[in-house]
Amino acid sequence: MYKEGSYYLDLFQVTRQGLEELVRAGIKDGGSYSDLFFENTTYHELLLRDGIVSSGGFHVDHGVGIRVLKGDRTGYAYSESTDMKAMAGAVKAASMIAAGQGGGDTATIYPDRERSVGSGDASHLRNCQMPVQQKADRYPMVKDWRDAEAKTLVPFMERLQRTISAKDPRVHKVIISLSDQVSDILMFNSLGELTFDTRPMGTVAASIVFTQDDRIENKTVSRSFRTGVEMLTDSLLEEMASEAVKGVDERFAAKRPKGGKMPVVMGAGASGILLHEAMGHAFEADFNKKGQSIFSGRIGERVCREAISIVDDGTIPGNRGAVNYDDEGVPGQKTFMVRDGILESYLHDRISAAHFGVTPTGNGRRESFRYAPIPRMRATYMLGGNSTKEDIIASVKKGIYVDQFSNGQVQIGEGDFTFFVKSGFLIENGRLTMPVKDINIIGNGPQALADIVAVGNDPKVDDGAWTCGKGQSCPVSCGIPTVLVDSLTVGGE
Amino acid sequence: MLTAEEIRIAENCLAKALAAGARGARVTLNKSLMELFGTLNGELDKVSHCLDRSMSVCLFVDGRYGTFSTNRLVENELDDFIKRSVATVRMLAEDPCRELPDPSRTAKNALTGKELELYDPAYPDLTSDERLRMAMEASIFKNREGDGLISEEGEYSDSIYDTLVMDTNGLRCRHTETSFEYGVEMTVKDSGGNRFSGYWWDSTSRLKDLSINDCGETAFQRATAQIGPVKIPGGKYTMVVDSENSSRLVTPLTAALGAFSLQQRNSFLIDTLGKKIFPEWLDIWDRPLREGRTGSRLFDSEGVAARETPVIEKGVVKEYFVNTYMSNKMGIAPTIEDVMRPVLEPCVAPWLERPAAMDRDGIMALVGDGILVTGFNGGNSNSATGDFSFGVEGFLFKDGKIVHPVRETLITGNLLTLWGNLLAAGDDARACKSKAIPTLAFADVDFSA
Numbered sequence: 001m002y003k004e005g006s007y008y009l010d011l012f013q014v015t016r017q018g019l020e021e022l023v024r025a026g027i028k029d030g031g032s033y034s035d036l037f038f039e040n041t042t043y044h045e046l047l048l049r050d051g052i053v054s055s056g057g058f059h060v061d062h063g064v065g066i067r068v069l070k071g072d073r074t075g076y077a078y079s080e081s082t083d084m085k086a087m088a089g090a091v092k093a094a095s096m097i098a099a100g101q102g103g104g105d106t107a108t109i110y111p112d113r114e115r116s117v118g119s120g121d122a123s124h125l126r127n128c129q130m131p132v133q134q135k136a137d138r139y140p141m142v143k144d145w146r147d148a149e150a151k152t153l154v155p156f157m158e159r160l161q162r163t164i165s166a167k168d169p170r171v172h173k174v175i176i177s178l179s180d181q182v183s184d185i186l187m188f189n190s191l192g193e194l195t196f197d198t199r200p201m202g203t204v205a206a207s208i209v210f211t212q213d214d215r216i217e218n219k220t221v222s223r224s225f226r227t228g229v230e231m232l233t234d235s236l237l238e239e240m241a242s243e244a245v246k247g248v249d250e251r252f253a254a255k256r257p258k259g260g261k262m263p264v265v266m267g268a269g270a271s272g273i274l275l276h277e278a279m280g281h282a283f284e285a286d287f288n289k290k291g292q293s294i295f296s297g298r299i300g301e302r303v304c305r306e307a308i309s310i311v312d313d314g315t316i317p318g319n320r321g322a323v324n325y326d327d328e329g330v331p332g333q334k335t336f337m338v339r340d341g342i343l344e345s346y347l348h349d350r351i352s353a354a355h356f357g358v359t360p361t362g363n364g365r366r367e368s369f370r371y372a373p374i375p376r377m378r379a380t381y382m383l384g385g386n387s388t389k390e391d392i393i394a395s396v397k398k399g400i401y402v403d404q405f406s407n408g409q410v411q412i413g414e415g416d417f418t419f420f421v422k423s424g425f426l427i428e429n430g431r432l433t434m435p436v437k438d439i440n441i442i443g444n445g446p447q448a449l450a451d452i453v454a455v456g457n458d459p460k461v462d463d464g465a466w467t468c469g470k471g472q473s474c475p476v477s478c479g480i481p482t483v484l485v486d487s488l489t490v491g492g493e
Numbered sequence: 494m495l496t497a498e499e500i501r502i503a504e505n506c507l508a509k510a511l512a513a514g515a516r517g518a519r520v521t522l523n524k525s526l527m528e529l530f531g532t533l534n535g536e537l538d539k540v541s542h543c544l545d546r547s548m549s550v551c552l553f554v555d556g557r558y559g560t561f562s563t564n565r566l567v568e569n570e571l572d573d574f575i576k577r578s579v580a581t582v583r584m585l586a587e588d589p590c591r592e593l594p595d596p597s598r599t600a601k602n603a604l605t606g607k608e609l610e611l612y613d614p615a616y617p618d619l620t621s622d623e624r625l626r627m628a629m630e631a632s633i634f635k636n637r638e639g640d641g642l643i644s645e646e647g648e649y650s651d652s653i654y655d656t657l658v659m660d661t662n663g664l665r666c667r668h669t670e671t672s673f674e675y676g677v678e679m680t681v682k683d684s685g686g687n688r689f690s691g692y693w694w695d696s697t698s699r700l701k702d703l704s705i706n707d708c709g710e711t712a713f714q715r716a717t718a719q720i721g722p723v724k725i726p727g728g729k730y731t732m733v734v735d736s737e738n739s740s741r742l743v744t745p746l747t748a749a750l751g752a753f754s755l756q757q758r759n760s761f762l763i764d765t766l767g768k769k770i771f772p773e774w775l776d777i778w779d780r781p782l783r784e785g786r787t788g789s790r791l792f793d794s795e796g797v798a799a800r801e802t803p804v805i806e807k808g809v810v811k812e813y814f815v816n817t818y819m820s821n822k823m824g825i826a827p828t829i830e831d832v833m834r835p836v837l838e839p840c841v842a843p844w845l846e847r848p849a850a851m852d853r854d855g856i857m858a859l860v861g862d863g864i865l866v867t868g869f870n871g872g873n874s875n876s877a878t879g880d881f882s883f884g885v886e887g888f889l890f891k892d893g894k895i896v897h898p899v900r901e902t903l904i905t906g907n908l909l910t911l912w913g914n915l916l917a918a919g920d921d922a923r924a925c926k927s928k929a930i931p932t933l934a935f936a937d938v939d940f941s942a
Contacts, residue, residue, distance in 0.1 A: 409871030418871030418884025491903030
């Protein structure tokens, strides 16, 4: 939800001239590029526990991150004050990189051609102009979270708790959290690009404990969108409540299967987390720049079957991973990492794009002004194929169908991944039979990608509150159609 | 590090909260500074300077409760911040269980912040040039470039943290700590182009104790040792977990003893207090009062005084972690909100002979054959049931000697069963970790591969 540029300048109490002075100071000792990232974020949180919303609060975070590059190298500092004296001190700290030892290359940061108003040469700053803002705002707020009082949000939480409890007598405890944040962002760099953005995020999560006889099971459901208070609809409430109690019978009946190597069918939607962890990270350009990724040096090569295309997309309106601009001021976009089975692109920030001599892909993201941007995913998903879910399951003689993962981890270099399966089913002779839970599947990302032998026609992006950790947190989303991986290791009895 | 002016502002916030109608309030003032020098393949790659300052306020208003924070420590903005905070709390439901801790339980001995000897007086004299020199000299890239090393990422960093907690009952606790750390990740490539990574690090509160120059070679050895992995047949193996990774198996136990999990019945250790659940040779203590030890603290986030206490003693559960709120809610006595510095004592199952060396190699020799786990790769445990499944990496060993690396391997089971099969715990907990957990050995662990 954009406001006028003057709103952001006033908020941070800076002027265009002051911004130019700061970036000029950043590169005067030999830096090749400098940028500023101003952020003012307001967070609200409410927690329902034991039937009442009895705790909550808000948090304010305000500051500016200052980055100076010399070639591939990064100097970074931040200030929680945006007065010129404090910012000048941070610029001085960040520009130490320009005085540091070591020669190294001096790849140039390429300006975005459509919005470029100068080069890395500081002299061009005198003539810089306001870049064109993104015309189609991907996350307009009808009702701003910052204007919403707790008393207007509490009823939604109470209704959600009551609705979940009413749907299943085994519901023992329900915790509902409602959190929102709105960030006003202003970015300026030594190319003269001035960019601003207002980024909302609303998240509702329900954690439920079920009891049956003396046994306990738990489940968590969440929804997160870049939108305003208007996301709190009756349909969202009903959708979450239904999902909260879905599959509880199976969960109590579930057992651990016998482990071993077997075909694994990934259910559409949330199974996309495997795509994010096991393959997506290996496509991030910083890992490839350092030669650490298994995909290093493989652009243009076939990495999987022709039926498979994988994208990272910052353009889905209201999606948790949507960006109008990334955190370097590069427009959000849709990037094909794999198209028709061929590795087409890594995910780039400005540094890696300069290193590889390509255009940035809008993946330079950061947790807050306290962190320098690095290549990060947005909404990562696989495009749909031709098979139906039913046909894919029917093609498996003995294997596992997974419909909910809880978390996963990958080793970027080796490509090895592990995922914890919260719920799923055994597949026996093409039919879903015994429910399974609390098992891991393990495999190798590139190998698993190559072993995908069927892609469903039901692509789905999951709207859960996914957060990627890579030294710093970043909101993302993920998705996948139903897919069949020919062979993975399943942990079991 | 905190200035007199910042402390005065925080004190004023307590007064402002009471004036705005709060019955009680707690203010926590945090300030930290981190300097970081990162290298890539022996050359300077990044420099960071991070100064953080924030204030969080817990408000108790008309039987209601809320938490608020800001990093805008500007006097006139804080007036509005406190007023809005109080107004927000008034919109929440009453909860009579919310209250400040009893003053008789709060710490009285954390006055300067430096009582635990975790502050290095040499810190203020450390210069950027010295930091840069340490980061650059730690690199071994040039020495190992011809040995398959394709990437070396090193980071030297140091930090100072200063925390002051005050409340309207007169609480005033301070903790000041310096930290010096070096970590390095090596990536090597085998003849087939497969990549293997190894990481090693050290951290200490005093610079003179930092073992910086051994990290590169250790990380390189950990990376190259993984070349040529072999998939093992699934089945039951004896498992040894090295001291770099063993805390992963202790954290779910202490989490299950937390009142937040117990109150929600989302814990596999419900109703275990005072009962013998684990082998009688297992002792885990919370030892947060040890001077100079990583993880030591004199107080928790409420200001409640830390104490040395058994968590599990001779296999008996001795402690739940219960803060003031959960104490009132559950009707049980309060303790401390969470384990602070768990220490797992060395032990050997009674049918085994205690080895001369209680380190990793000594424990492997003790148990003979099995799998040495040197890394976890994802997985989870079910907090309600204790069922777990973790991805692991490591080595097959026979007669106490490593045979070959293993990968794409899972361990599966239940935490109560796993700990019931504890064979031994070493005396080699890493001093740089806040959880002092040594090498551990367990019998009959299910491995899938």
